[in-house]
Structure formats: structure tokens, C-alpha cells
Amino acid sequence: MSRTALVIGGGISGLATAALLARDGWRVDLHEAADEVGGRAGSWESDGFRFDTGPSWYLMPEVFDHFFRLCGTTAAQQLDLIPLTPAYRVYPEPDGDASSTPIDVVSGRAQARELFESREPGAGARLDEYLDSAHDAYELAVSRFLYDTYASTKGLRSPAVAGQLPRLAPLLTRSLHDHVARRFSDPVLRQILGYPAVFLGSSPFDAPSLYHLMSHLDLDEGVLYPQGGFTEVIAAVARVAEAQGATLHTSSPVAEILTQDARAIGIRLADGTVHEADIVVSSADLHATETTMLPASLQTYPQRWWRRRNPGPGALLLLLGVEGELPELAHHTLLFARDWQKNFGDVFGRDTRIPDPASLYVCRPSATDPTVAPVGSENLFVLVPMPADPSLGRGGIGGEGAPLIEEAADRVIAQIAAWTGIPDLAARIRVRRTIAPADFEADLGAWRGGALGLAHTLAQSAVFRPRNASRKVGGLFYAGTSVLPGIGLPMCLISAELVVKRLRGDDGAARLPEPSGVGAGRGVGPGRDDA
Template sequence: MRPTAAVVGAGIAGLATAALLAEEGYDVTVVEARDVTGGRAGSWESDGFRFDTGPSWYLMPEVFDHFFRLLGTTADAELDLVPLTPAYRVYAQPQGPGAGEHVDVVSGRDHARALFESREPGAGAQLDAYLDSAADAYELAVTRFLYDTYESYAGLRDRTLLRRLPALAPMLTRSLQSVIDKRFRDPLLRRILGYPGVFLGTSPYEAPSLYHLMSHLDLDEGVLYPRGGFTEVIAAVQRLAEARGVRIRTGTPVAQIRTQGGRATGLRLRDGEVLEADVVVSTADLHHTETKLLRDDERTYPESWWRKRTAGPGALLLLLGVDGELPELPHHTLLFTDAWKENFQAIFGTRTVPDPASLYICKPSATDDTVAPAGAENLFVLVPVPADPGLGHGGVDGDGDARIEKLADAAIAQIAQWIGVPDLAARIRVRRTIAPGDFADDFGAWQGTALGLAHTLRQSALFRPRNASAKVDALLYSGGSALPGIGLPMCLISAELVVKRLRGDRSAGPLAEPARTGG
């Protein structure tokens, strides 16, 4: 008989874990509390508009490629990937009544160097050195850090890694922003290099400078978009899981992880049904898993542990269906305030909503004609806010909590002014807001964070929660809360780390891919 596995959660981590476990020979059942799969990478439709409600940047394509090859296919075979040019546009805060200054960031070393040199003489050469270092750090991360379960520290004792410690140590002890500020003077260039800290759920003033590797992804490698939206990524992973016999049960919340003799034996569902399993993998929010699904004596990460940790930011999301075209916005746009440091201090320090905020806009209708009616635009707006469910809940057509809707109005007004479209608010046909209270209710998100544990030094790599319980055998973890961290690529790696843990594979690198046959 095949060993059995029960997976909690049908987001990308749960579906990917299920697919890989089925490929390993497990009989897998996935249970999902919500009525749909996808988790944070969800979808919402209204009046001919279709919105992704979560991730919108397709970065680290080699991680997706590797995952799909483990299952005998490729990203190109499963997805219709479109390169974005420009990769994104950046608007500076206006200095008067008109629109703000903007620059387009085009991927590729030559384009990036030319942009930097045009704004600051000598910055092109500085960028070359910066991106060379970023590429080296990225290679180090993929081969030495991201695919390591840290079940042992053998990978950290590797001679090749030890030889690189003199260069690596300063990257861990200096902040990302401090390294950027030392090399570049132009405020907009500094922010282009610093904003990826938000992708990591933290401030560039707190992120270790090792994470300058993120600039290798958008400036050197490029940015892609899966046509049809990120739900197509979810659909592809789900398709591969189901093709291997994985059963996916939606609308099936879990009440408890069952244990016997210190070992996980399955799940008790909220309706009382018992689902037995040889292995349990929870991809739910780790705080929810540890504090709601386990007894006090079974918790590796009790409340006392969480009180000492830093949450990533919360998010105010706006899903806007807009009549008429908006050529002022390409697929990705970032608005950067002059009060850059104060913005992050408000979110992570005083835990107040910055005004105005540095924010992000995705306009997938720039690339994809399936997401909005003809002659209209689809906008996804993300305003970073403190991780605090007390900020309230969103709603449709302005029926969210008053404070949330007022913040949304302010964000719309800010966008209208900064990009020079004064009638933006009047052209909105569809409007939905999503707030930290929704993240807490819908996903059990700790403190209502949109991302999870911030990638500070003490919450990265070997300092991040491990992917196996220290108290309960056969209980493993996957997803953004655990190793290796935040984002769709990290969630795919976390699924692979479950397989490595079960195999007893303590190597630092990715699993070997099966040999391909045919063309």
C-alpha cells in the first residue's frame, strides 16, 4: 500500500507539495477551508473585469522551470509567459500641481546601465559592480541557502562557502539601504534598488544587504507575466497534482492535527470527520497551525515565540475596473514618496498608515486582453500598511469599513495626481477593497500581514522556522511562513523541501531533475 499524506491548504504551496508527494508515490489528500483553491493567489470577477487578488510579479523563472521539470514538464509547456517591456515604470512625488517625473526601467544590463548613467554620472559603472555582486549573491542563494532544510549544518560548512565568508559576512551585517546609499546619490535610483525589500516583507533599512540579489532579477534577468493571470500558475500546478491522483477537497476546514505517541496521524475536520495519514503537511499560516491546530505541549512555535518576531507589512488592496485607457500606466508601476525612510518607519515602527504612501499599481490589461472589457483597464493597487487587523475590512463598491474606504479614496486621488489623470475617480466602474482584517479572517494571517514573517536577518535562512515540527514527528510545514520564505518561487521551493526532508536529503541544492526523453 502507498503511504498516505494529508496536506492542509490549497494555495500554491499546498498544491505544489501535493503534486511532488504524489510523484514520490504518496496517496495525497488536500483539504482547503475556502471554497476555492489558490490561497492568496486568488481571483475575483465583476462586470467583465477579472482581477488577480495576490501575487503579480513573475520573478525567478528558473525556480518555476525547475519545479515543472521535476514533474516531467516545463514552464513553457504549462504557461504562456510574456516578457514585459518596460519591466516597470517609476513615478516620483510631484513637486507641483502636475504629474510627477517618471522613468521606465527596461531589463537588461545595457538598458539599466544607461538609465543609471543618464541620471548620475558614474552610476552606470557603479551599477555594473552592484549587479555583478547581486548575480553572485543570487547564485549563492540558490545553490547554498534556499534549497537547504537546515536539518543539519553540513551545507554551511562547505569549503566553497567558507572561502566566501569574508565577502558574505558584510552582506549579512549591513542593511540593504546603507549599501545602496553608499554607492548612489540620485534619490530615484536609490529607491529603484531599495524597493525590492517590500517583496521580502521588510524595509530596505532592515533587510540584510545580501538581498541586493533581488536587483539581479528585475534589472538583469527581466520580468514575465503569465497570460491569463497568476491563477493560471495555480491552475497549472493543480492540474499536475490532480493528474497524479491528488484529491482536493475545498470548503473543508481543519479543526485539529491529530497525534498519537508524539506522531501526527492525520486530521480532524471541523465537521468531525477524521482523515488518517502517515504524514501531515500544513501549508496554512504557521501561526494558525501552531496555535490553533495543535495542543499547547505540541507547539514548536508557541505564542511566546511569535511575540518576539517581526511581521511583514499589511496591505490595502484596491481592485479597480476603469473606463477608458490609461497609457500613463504600463503593466507595473511604482510611486515613490520623497519621505522614503519615514514611509517604512510608519509601517514598521509607529505602525501608522503613511500619507502619502509609496505604492504599487499593476495594470494587467496592458498585456492581457482577457482581464478587462474592450476600452477599459484593470488596476490592482497595493498600498503597504501596518500589519494590523484593527485597521478594518474592505468591501465592494465602497461598502468596506469607513477608515479603509477613506484610505482607498486617498490612494486613488494620489494616483490621479501623480500620473496626471485628474478624472480617474470618476471613471471607476468596479471597485473592491481588501484590508488586513480580511487577510486575518480569510487566511488566518498572523497580525493580518499580507506576506508573513519579514525577511530580517534573524528571520531568514537558518533562522527562519524549519519545515518540520520539533515536537511532533511526521508533521511538516510548507508555504511562505516556513523555509525558505515569501513569494511564489519560495513556496515552490518549500514544497520541494518537504520531499527532501522525507527522503532524508540534507544537501544544500535543489533535487536532481529526471532525465528528459524525446524532444
């Protein structure tokens, strides 16, 4: 008889887990509460505009390709990936009323070195050393840390890791900000190297400097965009999961994980329907999984565990459909407030508030993708890191969100207009929707309304992050942003692989071996090349 698995949650980690389990011969049913799969990587449409409501940076492409290869296909077959030039544009906070002078960051070592040297004599050579270190740290992370389940200390005891300890120790104990500040004086260059901490749900003042490895991704490797948007990434992973034989159920919220003798035996849906299985994998928010789907006696991470945890930032999202073109904005544009430390203190400090002015991010996918906005119009996705505090209220459509949220959105629109030289931006907006921490809590079950997942502080990274298996319930596993290895679509794909490694009894640090003859045999979905 075939082994049976139930997967809770249809975000990318749940879909990837379903695909890999089915590939391993499990009979898999996935249950997603919403009407569509995607989770944080959702989508929303209005008046001819289609918005991604979550991730928008395609980084670590080899992780996506590895996942697809495990399933007998490739990223090239499943997605139409476009390199972005520039990788992103930066607008520093201007002096006075004039708009800021934009800085285009172009990927590639020579281009990055030239940019740094143009702003600070000698910075080009120092950037070479910085990026060499970032590359080495990235390779170490991929080969020794990200794919380790930490079910044993085998990986940590390997000579390859032990030999790196003298170099790792300062990278783990020094903040990313301090690491950068020791090497560069120009404030904008410091911000370019420090902002990736936000991708990790953290602040450059809190994230360990080991995470300088992130600069290898955007400055050395480059940034890609999946044509059609990130909804195409979700569609591809869902397509692959179904091709392996997994069955996906939407509008199917799970109320309870059923156990017997401290072992998972199935789930109970909100409508009372019971489904039994040999194992259960929850890719839902870990806090919600543990505190609402299990009895207190079987919670590995009970409510008291969460009291001292950092939820990462919340976010104010603005989805704006704008009439007319916006060449002032690149596909990715970052606005950096001058008082960097105060800005992050507003989000992560003791006395939190919505920053004003804010360091924020604007995605203009219509710069690359004609399918996301009507002809002659632009699609803008704006992300403003803010405290993870649902009490600030929910967003809404057409300015109908909570007053505090809509007032902040108005300030953000005015800030973008002033800093980038688009004085009539507000008057040209035809579609407007805001999303706030209370929406993340209500719609995604996100703990404290966090937009990304548990922050990557030292105490919440690698061996210190929640594991992919319950310590109290046999046959119960976890995937997603709350657990190993962490935040972001690539990390979610790896978290799915860690579940499979545990089931195979693989306690090594290496990624799973890819099958030979990739692209042939069972499980190849209808790829982009076949369209």
C-alpha cells in the first residue's frame, strides 16, 4: 500500500513539499484555506491591473533550478526569466525640496566596482574584497548550512565547518551594519550593502554580518524577473506538484491536526471532515499551527516560547494602478531615508511607529512585463517596512482602510512623488489598495502580522531556528518561512527538501542528488518552452 501524506497550506513551501513527496512515491493531498494557492506569494486584479502581493525579487536562481530538476524538469522549461538592467535604482533622501538624483545599480563585478569607486575613492577595490568574502560566505551557507536539517550535529562537526570557525566567529558576532561601516564611508554605499537585511526580516543593525553574503546575489549574480509575475512561479510549482500526482484542494481550511499516542494521524477540516494519513506536513504559519491546531501538551513551540521571539517586520503594501508612464522608476526602486538607524528603530525598536519619511521599496513590473497593466499605464507595488502590529488596522480598496493605514499610504505616495520627481503621481492613480499587518494576521495567520516570517537574527538563524519536525508528535513536519532555513521563496523550497531529507533519514548537509536525464520521464509538467 502507498504511503499517504497530508500537506497543510498551499504557499510555495507547501506546494514544493507536495511535489517532492509525490515524487518520492507518497500519495499526497494538499489543503489550502484560500480560494487559490500562493500564500504570501498571492495575486490581485482590478481594472486590467494584476498585482503580485508578495515576493518580487527572483534571487538564488540555482535553488529554483535544483527544485525543478528534482522533479524532472528545469526552471528554463517552466519559467520565462528576464535579467533586469539595472538590477535596481536608488533614490537617497533629497536635500530640500528638489527631487533626488537616482543611482542605477547594475549587476556585475566591473559595474559595481565602478559605481562604488565613483562615489568614494578606493571603494572599488574594497568592494572586490567584500564581494569575494560574500561569495565565499554564500558558498559555505549553501554547501554546509541551508540544506542541513540539524537532526544531528554531523554537519556542524565536519572539518569543512570547523576549519571556517576563525572566520565565522566575527561574522556571527558583528552586525551587518558594523561590518559594512568598517569598509565604506559613503552613506548611500553603506545603505546599498545593508538593505538586504530587510529580505531577511531584520535590520542591518541586528542581522549578523554573515549575511553580507546577500550582496553576492544582487551585485555579482544579478536579478531576474519571471515574465507574468511571481504568480507564474506559484503556477509552475503547483503544475509540477500535480504532475507528480499530488492533489491540491483549495477553499479547504484545516482546523485541527489529529493525533493518537503522540503521533499525527490526519487532519480535521473546518467543516468537520476528517482525513487520515501516515504523516502530516504543515506549511502554515508555525505559531498558528502549534497554538491552534495542536493541544497544549503536544506543542513543541507553545505560546510561552514566542514571547521572546522577533517576528520580523510588518509591512504596509500599496498596490497602485497609475495612468501614464513612469520612467523615473526602474523595475526595482529603493528610497533610502537619511537617518538610517532611526528608520530601523521605528520598525524594530522599543517605541515603534510607521516611519516617516520611510526607507521603502517600489516595484514597477510594467517596466518589464506588458501583461500586468493596461497599455499606457503602470503597475506599482510599494512595500514600506513597519512594526509587526495588527492593532494599527487593516488596509482596504480605494482608500477605505483604517485611517492610520490610509494616512500613512498618502504620505508614502507623496514621498515617492517628491523624491523621484513625479509631482502628479497621486492624481494619476486609478486603482489603489492597501495591505497592513492586520491583513497578514487575518488572511495568512501570520504571527503578530509579520510580513515575512521570523527575523534572521543570530538567535533565530541556522541551528537556532525552529526545526522541520515536531519534537512531541511523531509524523508531524513543518515547512515555510517560520522554520529552517528561513525567509524567502528559495528558503521555502529548501524547507520542503528538508522534510524529504528527514523522511529519508538523510542527516547530511548536502542537497538531495538530482536525477539523471532531467526533463524526461514522470512528472514533467507543461513547460514554458512547450507553449
